[in-house]
Amino acid sequence: MNAALSLGAARRHAMAQLGGISPTPAADTDHLLSAATGLTRTAFRARPEAILEAPARERFEALLRRRLNGEPVAYLTGTRGFMDFDLRLDPAVLIPRPDTEQLVEAALEAPASHVLDLGCGSGCIAIALARAWPRARIDAVDASPAALACARANATALNASHIQFLEGHWLTPVAGRRYDLIVSNPPYIGANEPEPHSGDLRFEPRAALVSGPTGLEALNHIIHSAPAHLTAGGRLWLEHGWQQGGSVREALRAAGFKGVTTRHDLAGHERVSGGYHEAGA
Numbered sequence: 001m002n003a004a005l006s007l008g009a010a011r012r013h014a015m016a017q018l019g020g021i022s023p024t025p026a027a028d029t030d031h032l033l034s035a036a037t038g039l040t041r042t043a044f045r046a047r048p049e050a051i052l053e054a055p056a057r058e059r060f061e062a063l064l065r066r067r068l069n070g071e072p073v074a075y076l077t078g079t080r081g082f083m084d085f086d087l088r089l090d091p092a093v094l095i096p097r098p099d100t101e102q103l104v105e106a107a108l109e110a111p112a113s114h115v116l117d118l119g120c121g122s123g124c125i126a127i128a129l130a131r132a133w134p135r136a137r138i139d140a141v142d143a144s145p146a147a148l149a150c151a152r153a154n155a156t157a158l159n160a161s162h163i164q165f166l167e168g169h170w171l172t173p174v175a176g177r178r179y180d181l182i183v184s185n186p187p188y189i190g191a192n193e194p195e196p197h198s199g200d201l202r203f204e205p206r207a208a209l210v211s212g213p214t215g216l217e218a219l220n221h222i223i224h225s226a227p228a229h230l231t232a233g234g235r236l237w238l239e240h241g242w243q244q245g246g247s248v249r250e251a252l253r254a255a256g257f258k259g260v261t262t263r264h265d266l267a268g269h270e271r272v273s274g275g276y277h278e279a280g281a
């Protein structure tokens with residue numbers, strides 16, 4: 001880019017380059033320009049002739065180089081919207097997906113007072129439920145201390161400090177506790193599936209993405225362990241891969257769940273399944 005560069009020219013230049021690597025070059029450019037300048041998208045669109053001054057321009061060019069190398073926008077800007085709030089993110093946590101909002105919507109269909117989120121990552125699910133149910137007791141577990149640090153910071157910033165965050169393997173840290181709702185978006189990619197050559201997955205923590213050889217291992221573990229932690233009639237909702245709906249429903253029924261049902265994501269794929277357990281176990 002040359003010496004004096006307007007916001008409009010910087011935007012056009014970046015969009016043209018990002019068109020080669022991103023399906024959303026305009027949105028990516030706006031997020032990066034906003035992070036570099038501190039201006040809202042509306043502000044820099046309203047003044048395309050304004051000059052992008054040196055410090056902001058250097059920040060923008062550095063962010064653009066990293067984006068052209070494939071790094072996800074959410075890690076570059078350190079933020080991602082989920083439901084009706086913004087989360088702070090770092091590369092220790094999965095970038096929350098719009099599909100996961102379907103899991104939250106399913107969970108919110110009936111009230112709950114004791115809630116558990118397994119594999120909380122950034123805290124997106126637990127925080128969404130905590131904001132909807134300020135009086136609920138909400139526990140959130142993750143095996144990653146770095147993810148828990150991120151989730152705790154988000155919960156504090158978003159006035160969801162009634163969540164208790166616990167470190168450990170799935171239900172181990174909540175021995176003896178029962179819930180009327182358990183939710184989880186566990187890792188569900190199979191270790192034998194081909195490594196992605198493009199997209200955000202290459203930069204996200206492997207432990208957040210990959211379960212065992214088939215991808216169903218964490219889901220099955222949670223389904224089999226959950227009844228001992230559910231109150232009578234307690235519900236379990238799980239996010240899963242778009243081709244895993246049949247296996248997850250089968251595992252839920254085999255573990256004694258009733259009313260087993262599946263919800264679809266925005267692309268129309270099976271994505272979230274759940275049911276209730278009459279007796280707990």
Ligand SMILES: C[S@@+](CC[C@H](N)C(=O)[O-])C[C@H]1O[C@@H](n2cnc3c(N)ncnc32)[C@H](O)[C@@H]1O
Nearest residue numbers: 096119120121142143144169170185186187208
């Ligand atoms: C797919 S990410 C979901 C993160 C977040 N809930 C979301 O929806 O964006 C799965 C999470 O499970 C955590 N995890 C993986 N194995 C675990 C285990 N054995 N016990 C507890 N958490 C685990 C990972 O650290 C990661 O944060």
